[in-house]
Amino acid sequence: MGLTGALLPGALLVLWWIASDKGFLAEQILPPPAYVYETARDMIASGELFHHAGVSLRRVVVGFAFGAAAGLSLGVAMGLSRRAEDYLKPLFLAFAQIPTLGWIPLLMLLVGIDEALKFIVIAKGAFVPMVVNTFAGIRGVSPKLIEVGRALKFSDWQTLRLIVLPGAVPSIFTGIRYGLTHSWTSLVGVELLASSEGLGYLLVWGRQMFWLDMVIVAIIVIGLVGFAMDKSLDRTEVLIQRWKREELAA
Amino acid sequence: MKLISLGRFAAGAALALGLLATGARAEEPLVIHVGYAAIGVDNRPYAEGTSAATARAGEYLEKEFANDANIKVEWTFFKGAGPAVNEAFANDQLDFAYQGDLPSLIGRASGLKTKYLLASGARKPLYLAVAKDSGIAKIEDLKGRKVAFQRGTNGHLAAIKVLEAHGLKERDVQVINLDSAGTVAALTSKDIDAAFGDTQLINLAAKGAADVIYTTKGDDPRFGRNAGIVGREAFIEAHPEITQRVVDAFVKAAEWSSDEPNRAALFELWHKSGTPIPIIEEYFSNDKLAYRNSPLIDELLVSQYKEQAEKSKEYGLIRRSVDLEGWFEPKYLNYALQRLNLKSFWQPYGADGKPVNS
Amino acid sequence: MTATTASARLVRFRRGVTLPIVLLIAWEISSRTGLVDPRFLPSLDEVALTAKRELFDNDLIGELGYSLMRNIAGFLIGSVAGVAFATLLALSRIADRLITPTFNGLKQISLLAWIPLISVWFGFGEQAKVVFVALAAFIPIVLNTYEGMRNVPADLIEVGGALRFSWRQRILRIFLPSALPSIATGVHLGLIYSWLATVGAEYFLAVGPGVGGLIIAGRERFDMALVMLGVMILGLVGFFLNRLAYALESHLLRWRPQLG
Numbered sequence: 001m002g003l004t005g006a007l008l009p010g011a012l013l014v015l016w017w018i019a020s021d022k023g024f025l026a027e028q029i030l031p032p033p034a035y036v037y038e039t040a041r042d043m044i045a046s047g048e049l050f051h052h053a054g055v056s057l058r059r060v061v062v063g064f065a066f067g068a069a070a071g072l073s074l075g076v077a078m079g080l081s082r083r084a085e086d087y088l089k090p091l092f093l094a095f096a097q098i099p100t101l102g103w104i105p106l107l108m109l110l111v112g113i114d115e116a117l118k119f120i121v122i123a124k125g126a127f128v129p130m131v132v133n134t135f136a137g138i139r140g141v142s143p144k145l146i147e148v149g150r151a152l153k154f155s156d157w158q159t160l161r162l163i164v165l166p167g168a169v170p171s172i173f174t175g176i177r178y179g180l181t182h183s184w185t186s187l188v189g190v191e192l193l194a195s196s197e198g199l200g201y202l203l204v205w206g207r208q209m210f211w212l213d214m215v216i217v218a219i220i221v222i223g224l225v226g227f228a229m230d231k232s233l234d235r236t237e238v239l240i241q242r243w244k245r246e247e248l249a250a
Numbered sequence: 251m252k253l254i255s256l257g258r259f260a261a262g263a264a265l266a267l268g269l270l271a272t273g274a275r276a277e278e279p280l281v282i283h284v285g286y287a288a289i290g291v292d293n294r295p296y297a298e299g300t301s302a303a304t305a306r307a308g309e310y311l312e313k314e315f316a317n318d319a320n321i322k323v324e325w326t327f328f329k330g331a332g333p334a335v336n337e338a339f340a341n342d343q344l345d346f347a348y349q350g351d352l353p354s355l356i357g358r359a360s361g362l363k364t365k366y367l368l369a370s371g372a373r374k375p376l377y378l379a380v381a382k383d384s385g386i387a388k389i390e391d392l393k394g395r396k397v398a399f400q401r402g403t404n405g406h407l408a409a410i411k412v413l414e415a416h417g418l419k420e421r422d423v424q425v426i427n428l429d430s431a432g433t434v435a436a437l438t439s440k441d442i443d444a445a446f447g448d449t450q451l452i453n454l455a456a457k458g459a460a461d462v463i464y465t466t467k468g469d470d471p472r473f474g475r476n477a478g479i480v481g482r483e484a485f486i487e488a489h490p491e492i493t494q495r496v497v498d499a500f501v502k503a504a505e506w507s508s509d510e511p512n513r514a515a516l517f518e519l520w521h522k523s524g525t526p527i528p529i530i531e532e533y534f535s536n537d538k539l540a541y542r543n544s545p546l547i548d549e550l551l552v553s554q555y556k557e558q559a560e561k562s563k564e565y566g567l568i569r570r571s572v573d574l575e576g577w578f579e580p581k582y583l584n585y586a587l588q589r590l591n592l593k594s595f596w597q598p599y600g601a602d603g604k605p606v607n608s
Numbered sequence: 609m610t611a612t613t614a615s616a617r618l619v620r621f622r623r624g625v626t627l628p629i630v631l632l633i634a635w636e637i638s639s640r641t642g643l644v645d646p647r648f649l650p651s652l653d654e655v656a657l658t659a660k661r662e663l664f665d666n667d668l669i670g671e672l673g674y675s676l677m678r679n680i681a682g683f684l685i686g687s688v689a690g691v692a693f694a695t696l697l698a699l700s701r702i703a704d705r706l707i708t709p710t711f712n713g714l715k716q717i718s719l720l721a722w723i724p725l726i727s728v729w730f731g732f733g734e735q736a737k738v739v740f741v742a743l744a745a746f747i748p749i750v751l752n753t754y755e756g757m758r759n760v761p762a763d764l765i766e767v768g769g770a771l772r773f774s775w776r777q778r779i780l781r782i783f784l785p786s787a788l789p790s791i792a793t794g795v796h797l798g799l800i801y802s803w804l805a806t807v808g809a810e811y812f813l814a815v816g817p818g819v820g821g822l823i824i825a826g827r828e829r830f831d832m833a834l835v836m837l838g839v840m841i842l843g844l845v846g847f848f849l850n851r852l853a854y855a856l857e858s859h860l861l862r863w864r865p866q867l868g
Binding site for chain 1: 619620623624625626627628631648705706707708709710713714716717718719720721722723724725727728729803804807808811812820823824826827830832835836838839842843844846847850
């Protein structure tokens with residue numbers, strides 16, 4: 001963020017400060033920045049903030065890993081086999097139409113409100129974009145390349161490993177990116193509905209106790225985690241592209 | 251900030267649409283917005299167990315303003331209970347509300363400008379129900395178990411007090427934050443081990459889907475929870491006469507709800523909330539109607555609110571001290587009692603819980 | 609040739625319906641034979657009966673109408689505001705340098721995390737829900753419109769300069785038409801997100817009529833048939849919104865060459 005970019009947040013912060021100091025802004029609408037700062041400090045000092053962030057991150061990592069792996073498998077299967085596509089795609093599309101939030105109450109009846117619920121919901125968030133993008137990526141691999149493989153007498157496995165999957169990597173990566181974003185949104189959703197830990201729960205807690213300072217701290221942390229995930233995916237993407245170029249050059 | 255301006259824009263657009271739809275009217279009627287920090291079974295807009303619920307179901311406010319074509323009364327029932335009432339007060343969307351002690355103290359601690367006008371639903375008991383086969387027989391067994399209540403409501407504070415009296419802290423149990431309907435579902439499906447609540451739990455036990463193992467009823471009166479009618483300061487200052495009439499109507503509802511011969515009719519009226527009559531009977535068993543439905547801001551009530559404020563601070567439910575000075579506004583209540591000739595209708599209690607001779 | 613494509617289509621259709629039919633049969637058998645607790649898996653006709661009850665005895669159409677109204681109102685407000693805001697960012701260097709970094713920061717906040725603040729700022733009425741839905745549509749539309757306008761070819765902009773276009777003309781004749789494919793993508797995403805947000809608003813903001821409320825009520829009453837019905841409706845609406853978006857996209861883009 002350049003200096004100019006920092007002007008607006010800075011100005012808003014000052015405005016917020018003055019407005020709450022002079023009482024233009026009621027505390028129950030937006031608490032003074034000092035409260036938010038104090039709350040953040042206290043929650044960091046007590047370890048509470050890290051605890052809840054840790055719980056949420058763990059849920060996302062586990063749920064995302066399952067969802068992404070399942071999505072990758074289904075995407076590859078449908079991408080490689082027309083038969084699998086014909087059988088599975090209509091059902092998958094029907095499944096994908098339903099917003100993740102819609103599944104939560106149904107799953108609550110089926111599996112209760114424990115960790116399993118969170119993992120399934122988060123996995124679902126990652127699953128759909130993973131399937132869509134893996135499938136598109138594989139189908140997007142140039143048939144010419146595959147023919148080259150045939151000419152070189154590649155086995156099916158070699159074709160998959162050396163031609164199809166590398167060709168689909170950029171698209172799969174898009175799937176990972178969307179998948180992670182959706183997982184993160186789903187996490188907040190499921191923690192808002194049924195949880196006693198996690199960042200989403202901090203939102204509920206703060207809302208019920210009318211502690212808007214805590215709500216704002218939770219929002220900031222949710223934003224920061226989102227930001228960090230985004231940035232690290234950017235980095236990975238650059239790395240993968242560089243690696244691909246080197247691979248091609250070699 | 252962008253979000254706020256976007257919101258304002260949306261609000262403006264919605265308002266413009268609304269105006270277009272209704273057409274410009276010469277004289278806008280005054281709408282009195284009344285909130286209730288609970289909701290009936292299956293979201294019915296009714297409740298039970300308080301004089302405010304009587305006022306709603308018996309249309310006491312509507313009757314009071316029946317001859318004023320320009321005054322309308324609008325009720326809103328909140329699934330989100332007391333905390334949601336605070337949000338609505340923060341937006342000036344409510345003028346009066348029935349609200350429990352903890353949420354109104356929380357609201358006051360965070361700067362909501364309200365006044366406590368009269369008691370309603372004070373001295374309500376709290377129940378503890380456990381899931382079938384949970385193996386929980388006494389409060390001490392709750393340690394480490396999944397216990398549900400709705401955070402930020404008066405049941406929350408009362409539950410902590412009960413836990414504390416049995417050597418447990420809030421942190422010793424796994425708190426699951428659920429509203430009343432959510433509690434019923436979770437207890438039936440055994441997703442939780444226990445829950446604090448009231449009529450919905452008695453009902454569940456009557457159906458055989460849970461066991462009530464404890465109630466504050468008959469126990470130390472300090473475990474009870476309080477509630478009352480809270481008004482928005484700006485509205486009260488702008489419309490003192492209307493405020494007086496609103497209080498009058500609530501007092502009349504309290505009077506009728508306190509009259510023992512009305513017991514059956516009262517429960518029938520409250521049944522509009524969807525709670526079966528035998529459950530309400532159980533909820534009021536061994537209690538005099540006049541004891542539960544008294545509107546008085548007596549020494550007992552004031553001292554209990556003070557104690558709740560201290561306890562809330564101590565338990566970390568409120569992070570700054572609440573100043574109750576000037577919050578109680580008995581002026582309207584006293585005038586209503588005088589005018590309706592009810593000055594000695596209800597028995598006031600002292601801070602020690604004993605009747606005061608007046 | 610046509611015969612083979614027709615038969616190929618038939619094969620695809622046959623394959624496509626196989627799994628759903630197998631699942632339906634498995635569902636019916638397991639709920640009839642009591643293999644699965646009917647509380648968790650109600651029989652098909654129970655779901656059908658629930659649908660009939662909600663349609664005729666209760667006001668299912670009305671509830672759906674409420675949800676759709678919220679969705680459409682929020683989406684329209686969000687998309688108009690989004691396109692206008694993105695145009696400002698894309699065309700004004702000062703606005704871009706001042707505001708874009710803040711916007712990029714705020715967009716990282718997961719949509720549902722705004723719920724508590726929106727609830728406190730806008731209260732229990734319809735307003736809060738519409739604002740939330742608008743916000744959901746706003747973000748992807750801003751991102752995509754901005755992207756599209758930033759990628760308008762430089763020579764087109766020069767042509768505008770040569771023709772001494774006013775700002776209004778530049779926006780209407782050059783930037784908006786060139787950015788149309790991106791805007792369409794944004795609108796498409798906006799439609800999907802606004803539907804998600806409609807459900808979220810009905811879950812987490814004050815109770816009111818709507819399909820989301822119906823699902824929550826179904827869960828609370830342990831009425832699996834009602835929950836399933838609600839979920840199916842969510843899926844159907846999602847499907848039609850998707851279709852609508854595609855239709856809109858191709859319609860918008862067909863006109864593009866003439867405008868450009």
